[in-house]
Amino acid sequence: MPAARSPPNQSPPKRALPAGAWDCHTHIFGPYERFPLAAERSYTPPPAPVEVYLAMLDRVGLARGVLVHPSAYGLNHEALLDALDRAGSRLRGTAVATSAVTDAELAAMHRRGVRALRFVDAGAPSGGRFAGAVGLDEFSSLAPRLKELGWHAQFWATCDTVIAAAPMLLASGIPLVLDHMARFDVTRGVQDAAFQELLELLTGGSVWVKMSPARNSKLFPDFEDVRPFHDALARTNPDRLLWGSDWPYLRMGEATPDAGHLLDLLDFWCGEDGLRHKILVDNPARLYGIGAGIPD
Numbered sequence: 001m002p003a004a005r006s007p008p009n010q011s012p013p014k015r016a017l018p019a020g021a022w023d024c025h026t027h028i029f030g031p032y033e034r035f036p037l038a039a040e041r042s043y044t045p046p047p048a049p050v051e052v053y054l055a056m057l058d059r060v061g062l063a064r065g066v067l068v069h070p071s072a073y074g075l076n077h078e079a080l081l082d083a084l085d086r087a088g089s090r091l092r093g094t095a096v097a098t099s100a101v102t103d104a105e106l107a108a109m110h111r112r113g114v115r116a117l118r119f120v121d122a123g124a125p126s127g128g129r130f131a132g133a134v135g136l137d138e139f140s141s142l143a144p145r146l147k148e149l150g151w152h153a154q155f156w157a158t159c160d161t162v163i164a165a166a167p168m169l170l171a172s173g174i175p176l177v178l179d180h181m182a183r184f185d186v187t188r189g190v191q192d193a194a195f196q197e198l199l200e201l202l203t204g205g206s207v208w209v210k211m212s213p214a215r216n217s218k219l220f221p222d223f224e225d226v227r228p229f230h231d232a233l234a235r236t237n238p239d240r241l242l243w244g245s246d247w248p249y250l251r252m253g254e255a256t257p258d259a260g261h262l263l264d265l266l267d268f269w270c271g272e273d274g275l276r277h278k279i280l281v282d283n284p285a286r287l288y289g290i291g292a293g294i295p296d
Helices: 050-060 078-090 103-111 136-149 159-170 179-183 193-203 224-236 259-270 273-288
Strands: 022-026 064-068 091-095 114-120 152-156 176-178 207-210
Touching: 022 273, 050 064, 050 078, 050 259, 064 078, 064 273, 078 091, 078 114, 103 114, 103 136, 114 136, 136 152, 136 159, 152 159, 152 179, 159 176, 159 179, 159 193, 176 179, 179 207, 179 224, 193 207, 193 224, 224 259, 259 273
Parallel strands: 022 064, 064 091, 091 114, 114 152, 152 176, 176 207
Antiparallel strands: none
């Protein structure tokens, strides 16, 4: 599989971001001479090393970021952990592991800045799980260990899947973070039963949602079809919403967004500074434990 083009340059937003703003969802890749991809993988991404990502944060005015371990590396976290070591408290990490991971390995990840494990239900073009991803079937065995570490669990799954698994997920007693606005089906509208159940989960406080519209929308570049869902989530529980760029926008082709434009949309959709500040600063600082006056 040939690699796609390198990550595009990202423009700054029209209005300066609040101090301490977070990007809660990104992936890094390479340099490949140091951190080669897994032999078994579903895609081959372009190089997107941590230095390029940190430059993007600086350009758009973001203070901190969260690196999400990508399936193209399988269970090898060397690139992620090296990036966390080099960036210090500016970055946090989300790892991937099966129940075979040892307590010592999890503790070592924690010391280096990892604060979550990710579980993937689907995502590959085939409709199945990406090679190298860990599914929801591993969650129950790992949840007690996440709770002991003070970690959360992150999920890339459809809204329907999350609702079906909700009793099991909530029983864990740990925070649950949903990627890409919980992957609702935009064509079914905000009154769809699964989305309405998601709103009910959000009111309980155990579920967090990453407000990243691009992968749900069919209307690039302004994603107007996602706006009603954003507004419904914001009305329901603004204290459990996060923002993520999804840089470097893997497999998005001509629909590749610009981080500055995404932040402009967030600004416009929020409509007032208090909500934007919660999503970009207060909420991630509380979840990841650093920033906004919280000691590193």
